[in-house]
Amino acid sequence: MGEFDLITRYFTRPAKRAVLGVGDDCALWQIQPGMQLAVSSDMLVEGRHFLSTVPPKRLGHKALAVNLSDLAASGAKPVAFTLALAMPRIDESWLQGFSAGLLALADLHQCELVGGDTTQGPLTICITVMGEVPPGDALLRQSAQVGDDIYISGSVGDARLALEVMRGQLSLSASDFESCRQRMEQPEPRVALGLALRGVANACIDVSDGLAGDLGHVLKASQVGAVLTTDWVQDSAAISAAMQSLPFARRLDMALAGGDDYELLFTAAPEQSDAVQHAANEANVSVTCIGRITTGSGLQVLDLQGVPMSRRFASYDHFAN
Amino acid sequence: MGEFDLITRYFTRPAKRAVLGVGDDCALWQIQPGMQLAVSSDMLVEGRHFLSTVPPKRLGHKALAVNLSDLAASGAKPVAFTLALAMPRIDESWLQGFSAGLLALADLHQCELVGGDTTQGPLTICITVMGEVPPGDALLRQSAQVGDDIYISGSVGDARLALEVMRGQLSLSASDFESCRQRMEQPEPRVALGLALRGVANACIDVSDGLAGDLGHVLKASQVGAVLTTDWVQDSAAISAAMQSLPFARRLDMALAGGDDYELLFTAAPEQSDAVQHAANEANVSVTCIGRITTGSGLQVLDLQGVPMSRRFASYDHFAN
Numbered sequence: 001m002g003e004f005d006l007i008t009r010y011f012t013r014p015a016k017r018a019v020l021g022v023g024d025d026c027a028l029w030q031i032q033p034g035m036q037l038a039v040s041s042d043m044l045v046e047g048r049h050f051l052s053t054v055p056p057k058r059l060g061h062k063a064l065a066v067n068l069s070d071l072a073a074s075g076a077k078p079v080a081f082t083l084a085l086a087m088p089r090i091d092e093s094w095l096q097g098f099s100a101g102l103l104a105l106a107d108l109h110q111c112e113l114v115g116g117d118t119t120q121g122p123l124t125i126c127i128t129v130m131g132e133v134p135p136g137d138a139l140l141r142q143s144a145q146v147g148d149d150i151y152i153s154g155s156v157g158d159a160r161l162a163l164e165v166m167r168g169q170l171s172l173s174a175s176d177f178e179s180c181r182q183r184m185e186q187p188e189p190r191v192a193l194g195l196a197l198r199g200v201a202n203a204c205i206d207v208s209d210g211l212a213g214d215l216g217h218v219l220k221a222s223q224v225g226a227v228l229t230t231d232w233v234q235d236s237a238a239i240s241a242a243m244q245s246l247p248f249a250r251r252l253d254m255a256l257a258g259g260d261d262y263e264l265l266f267t268a269a270p271e272q273s274d275a276v277q278h279a280a281n282e283a284n285v286s287v288t289c290i291g292r293i294t295t296g297s298g299l300q301v302l303d304l305q306g307v308p309m310s311r312r313f314a315s316y317d318h319f320a321n
Numbered sequence: 322m323g324e325f326d327l328i329t330r331y332f333t334r335p336a337k338r339a340v341l342g343v344g345d346d347c348a349l350w351q352i353q354p355g356m357q358l359a360v361s362s363d364m365l366v367e368g369r370h371f372l373s374t375v376p377p378k379r380l381g382h383k384a385l386a387v388n389l390s391d392l393a394a395s396g397a398k399p400v401a402f403t404l405a406l407a408m409p410r411i412d413e414s415w416l417q418g419f420s421a422g423l424l425a426l427a428d429l430h431q432c433e434l435v436g437g438d439t440t441q442g443p444l445t446i447c448i449t450v451m452g453e454v455p456p457g458d459a460l461l462r463q464s465a466q467v468g469d470d471i472y473i474s475g476s477v478g479d480a481r482l483a484l485e486v487m488r489g490q491l492s493l494s495a496s497d498f499e500s501c502r503q504r505m506e507q508p509e510p511r512v513a514l515g516l517a518l519r520g521v522a523n524a525c526i527d528v529s530d531g532l533a534g535d536l537g538h539v540l541k542a543s544q545v546g547a548v549l550t551t552d553w554v555q556d557s558a559a560i561s562a563a564m565q566s567l568p569f570a571r572r573l574d575m576a577l578a579g580g581d582d583y584e585l586l587f588t589a590a591p592e593q594s595d596a597v598q599h600a601a602n603e604a605n606v607s608v609t610c611i612g613r614i615t616t617g618s619g620l621q622v623l624d625l626q627g628v629p630m631s632r633r634f635a636s637y638d639h640f641a642n
Contacts (some may be wrong), residue, residue, distance in 0.1 A: 019357060024462050024542075025394035025527055026359040028454070031352045036340060038347035039435060041449060043405035045442030073346040084364035084447045114360060117447075121366030126405045126438075126447035128362060133349070141345050206346055221345075 003118055006090055010099040011083065016112055027114035029080060035132040038076035042067050046123040051166070056094045058185040059125075060101030065187045066208065067129035068109055069262040072194035073206035075139040076131030078111035086121030109191055139197060139204035139266065144222035148202055148267035148293040151276060153193055153285050155240045156211055157251065159184035160258025176242035183240075187262035193287075196279035197266060204266040210257040212313035215265055216299060225296035228256075230304055237286035248304075256301070257313040267293055324439055327411055331420040332404065337433055348435035350401060356453040359397035363388050367444040372487070377415045379506040380446075381422030386510045387529065388450035389430055390583040393515035394527035396460040397452030399432035407442030430512055460518060460525035460587065465543035469523055469588035469614040472597060474514055474606050476561045477532055478572065480505035481579030491571075497563035504561075508583035514608075517600035518587060525587035531578040533634035536586055537620060546617035549577075551625055558607035569625075577622070578634040588614055 012022045020028040031037055044063055046052055054062075064081065071078050083102070087094075106113055111129065162180035164170040172180065190206075197204060203222055207214045212228070219226055232238055233255050234248065243251050268276050273289075280287040294300075301309045333343045341349040352358055365384055367373055375383075385402065392399050404423070408415075427434055432450065483501035485491040493501065511527075518525060524543055528535045533549070540547055553559055554576050555569065564572050589597050594610075601608040615621075622630045 019456075020459070020461065025391040025525075026361045026397060026452070026459070028357050028359050028395070028459055030357050030456065033354070036349050036351050037358065037451075038349050039401075039403060039449075039451070040347045041403040041405045041437045041447070043407055043438045043440055043442075043445070043447060045407050045440055045445075048440060048442055070346040074349070076347060080360070082360060082362040082449055084362045084449075086364055086366050086445060116362045117364045119364055119366055119369060121364075121369055121445065122443040124364070124366075124407060124442065124445050124447075126362070126364060126445075126449075128360075128403055128405075128447075128449035130358075130360070131347070135340075135351065138341070138347070138349055140341065204346075 006095060006118060010095045011113060011116065022113065022115050029114065032132055034134070036135050036138065038071055038074045038131040038133050038138060039128065040067055040070035041126065041128040042070070043124065043126045054185055056097030057101035060098040061105050061186050063125045063127055064102050064105045065189045066262060067127045068111065068189035068191055069187070069206040069208070071129055071131040072189050072191045073139060073204050073264055074133065075137060075194045075198045075204065076133040077195060078109045078129060078131045078191060080112045080114045081106070081127055081129040083113060083116035084126040085116065085118045086124040088120070088123060137198045139194065139201055141203055141205050141218045141221040144203035144218050144224050144267040144293050145269065146224055146293055146295050147270065149270055149273065149289050150215070150226060150228070150265070150267050150291040150293060151287045152211065152238050152290050153190050153264040153287050155238050156207065156261045156263055157243045157254030157258045158240050159187070159260035160254045161242060172242055172245065176245060179240065180242045184260060189262060190264045190283065190285060193264055193279060193283035193285050196282045200272050200275045200279050201266040201268045204264055207261040207263045207265050208259065210259045210313065211261070211265060212256040212299060218267070219297065219299060223297070225294040226291055226299050227294055228291035228299060228301045230302060232288050232290050234304060236288045238288040238290070327416060327439060331416045332434060332437070334434070338400065343434065343436050350435065353453055355455070357456050357459065359392055359395045359452040359454050359459060360449065361388055361391035362447065362449040363391070364445065364447040375506055377418030378422035381419040382426050382507050384446045384448055385423050385426045386508045387583060388448045389432065389510035389512055390508070390527040390529070392450055392452040393510050393512045394460060394525050394585055395454065396458060396515045396519045396525065397454040398516060399430045399450060399452045399512060401433045401435045402427070402448055402450040404434060404437035405447040406437070406439045407445040409441070409444060458519045460515065460522055462524055462526050462539045462542040465524035465539050465545050465588040465614050466590065467545055467614055467616050468591065470591055470594065470610050471536070471547060471549070471586070471588050471612040471614060472608045473532065473559050473611050474511050474585040474608050476559050477528060477582045477584055478564045478575030478579045479561050480508070480581035481575045482563055493563055493566065497566060500561065501563050505581060510583060511585045511604065511606060514585055514600060514604035514606050517603045521593050521596045521600050522587040522589045525585055528582040528584045528586050529580065531580045531634065532582070532586060533577040533620060539588070540618065540620060544618070546615040547612055547620050548615055549612035549620060549622045551623060553609050553611050555625060557609045559609040559611070
C-alpha cells in the first residue's frame, strides 16, 4: 500500500459539512455567516507526548482530544480539522486503530477531517483544529478580573499519577490504575463546558502543562495575581479516588503540577456562581472553586492552615523536562 | 531559554488582521463575508523533505512556500497559518534564521502567523495554511475537461537536478548548480498565478511529487486521460539553462518525475489560451502548453516523433522512495 492508498483507505470519507474534503490541494468550507474562526495546532511526538506502547486507538482519540480541548478553552464549537502524520513505516493494523479512535471522537463532536498530509518519519502527529465562535464570545486568557473565583473542571492529577505508576515510581490498585490510565490515554475534551461558559466565565485556559503553570499564563496575560487554596486537594470532586490513595504532599504535586489533565481552568465573578453551576450541570461535569484572582502578580498557594507555601509548582516545559 | 520564551522571541508579533494572534489556546479571526475557507497542511521531516545542511533561513522559507503552493493551486488568497515545530534542542541561531525566512515570505504574501506549537523531538515542521476564495471560484483537481490544453508554469526539473548534484550523481557548472539549488531550497509559490487563473483554468494542482504523477491525480479525479508532448522538454521556457546541459533522456526524467517543483499544472479550454497568457503576464511567470486532456484514462507520453513511449514516470511516494 502506498501513501495515496492509505489516505483513501483510512482517512477519506465523504465530505459532510465541508464543500470539499480530503483529496485536493486544499479543503474548502463555508464558515457560518458572522462567526469568527478559532484555530489551534498541536504536535505530538512519540516518547515525549505518548509512549510507544499506547494502543493506537487511544492515541487517535488523544491526538484529537488535546486539540478539541484548546477549542473548548476558547468557547469555540468544533467544525473541522487537518491531520499531518509522519510514520516510520505503513502499519495497517496501527492505522486502522489510530483512525478508528480519531474518527470516533471526531464524529462525537461533529468535527470533520478535511485534509492533511502523510509522510515517512519518526512517529509524529500534528492536528490543526478549527472551530466557530460568535464575535466577542470567545473565552480568553487575558480577561481575568480581580475578585474572580477560580474554578477547575472535572479532576486533576490522574494522568500524571498513571505515568508515575508506569515509570514504576508509584503503585496503585489495578482498578485505580485503570481509571488513571484512561484519563491519561483518553482525555475527554470539555467542549460542552466551554460552550456553556460563554458569557459566564471571564478567562479560561485548558490545563495541559500543569494547573499552577497554566494558571500562571492567565495571570500574566490578565496582569493579575491569584491565591489558590488547597483544601480542595484534601477532599473534593476535583480529586479522584485514585488520587485520594496518595499522601497529601504527593497529591498536591500531581494536582498542581501534574500536567496532561485537559480540564478547563476558568475564572468568573462571584455573582456568577449559580450560572457556573448551571453550565457545569448542562455539560455534565463537576466544577470546583479552587481560589481567587487578586491584584498584584504571581500565584500564592495556601496550605491547609491558610499559610502561604514557599514551594513552587513549575509548569511543564517541553525543552526542560 | 524555555519553550514559552522562544515562542515570544521568535514567533510572536502583534496581530494584524487576526482578532487574536499567537499566545492563547486558539487564534481568532474573521473571514471576509461570503468567502469560503481553503485549508492545507504539510509536514516536513529532516532527512526526507530537507537535508540537515540546508541554511535555516531557506528552510523557513520553504516550509511556508510548499503550503502557499497548495493555496495557489486552489486559487485561494493566503490569510493566515499555524506552525508546529519539533526540534531536538533550542538553538537560537537556527531559530533566528528559520523565523526570518518564514516570516519574510509570510509578509510578502500578507499571510499571518496566528498560532502553533513547539516541542522537543526530531526536527519536524508542520504548517497549516488558510486562505479565502469566493464560493465556486476554487480551482479543483476534478474539473479537467476533454479537449483542455495542459499547461505548466515556470520551469520543472531544477530541484531534482540540484538534489542529484548534491548526491554526487551529476555535476553542473557552479552557476547552474546555484540556480537549481535556489529552486530546490527557496521555491516561489505561484500564488499570483493561482489567483489570476480563477475563471480561466478548469483544473489545477501544484507539482510537488513529479509532473506526471501529479497530473495523474488530476486525471483520476476528473475521470479523463491525457496526452503529453515532449518537444517542450527539448526547448521551452519550462526547461532552464541548467536542465539544457543534460542529455534529453535524463532531462525527461527530471522534468516529468523530478518532484519538488512547486509549479502549477493546470488545464484550460483551447479558447482560453489568450486568457491564460494574460494571467501568466499578470503574475509575471511563464506558462508552457505541454499536452491535452483526452477521453479514456491514464497518461500517454509521446516521444519527439509523436510515438507513445512505453516508459512510466512514477509519482514520488513518501513510503516507497
